[in-house]
Amino acid sequence: MKAPRKAEDVHATLANAFNTGNVDVVMGMYDVSGIIVPEPGKPVSGQAKFEEAIKGILSIKGKMEIKTVYCLQTGNIAVGRSEWNITDGSDVKISAKGIEVMKQQPDGTWKIVVDHAFGAEAGLVVAS
Template sequence: MHLPKKAEDVHAALAAAFNTGDINQVYTIYDYNGIIVPEPGKVVSGKQQFEEAVKAIMAVKGTMEIKTVYCLQTGDVAVGRSEWNITDGDEVKVSAKGIEVMRRQADGSWKVVIDHAFGALDTLKA
């Protein structure tokens, strides 16, 4: 899998990686030095917790779709707002609105450094 060369392509790359079912491909989209919020109110960091969070998301069987609402970039940093879901046929398993911070890597590719998967929900509490 090729990592995205544009910040605005990160959401599509993440969905494509998820849909392969290969957890290692999903890991390549993330910067392990960052944080992930795999469920409302739960912030994790560090490689072990990060991997556990990704495994939990991968355990939801279905097809992931991510719509980029916006992606704003300045230099080597970008922030994106997404609307995403995981569906299995007609059944919606998970649906949320996220906020992601991406950073350009030394090789020119982009990775997610902060993934607040539920960060743009109207009912979210800090």
Template sequence: MNLPTRAQDAHATLAAAFNTGDVATVLSMYDYNGIIVPEPGKPVSGKAKFEEAIKAILSIKGKMEIKTVYCLQTGNLAVGRSEWSITDGDEVKIQSKGIEVMQQQADGTWKIVIDHAFGALENV
């Protein structure tokens, strides 16, 4: 799977990779020098922690859906707000509202630098 060449496509690319079990694409969507918040109040950084967080999310069986609420871009930076969930049939395994900061790479693709999966919830 190819990385997104438009910031507003990052959410759809991430969900598609998750739903096909494409761990390599999911991992390549992130800048390991950034921050990911896989659980409320527990930010992590660095390649090993990113991989651990991504693999934990991928271990949740079901279908991921990510709705882009907005994506604002200026130059090679963008911020997105998402509403996402992982469902298995009618069962909602997890759902939240996130905030993501993305940066365009030298090759024109976009990577997520900050992924606060719960960042748009109150009191997180």
């Protein structure tokens, strides 16, 4: 899968990566030195934890769709707000509103550094 060359293309490319069902393809979308939040209040980082999180999301059988609400870029950093879901036919398996931070790589492509899949949900409270 071709890595996105524009920050605003990251969400669509990520959905396509998930829809391949291939862990390695999805992992290629991320800078694993960053953070992924696969469940509310449960951020993880590092190669092994990222892979575990991706496998968990891929275990939800269905098609992922991601709508970009906005993408703001300054230089080689961008922040996006998304609305995403995984559906199986008309059955919605999961649906949420996320926030993602993306960074342009030296080769001009973009990777996700912070993926807070539930970061824009109303009433989200982070325990201290």
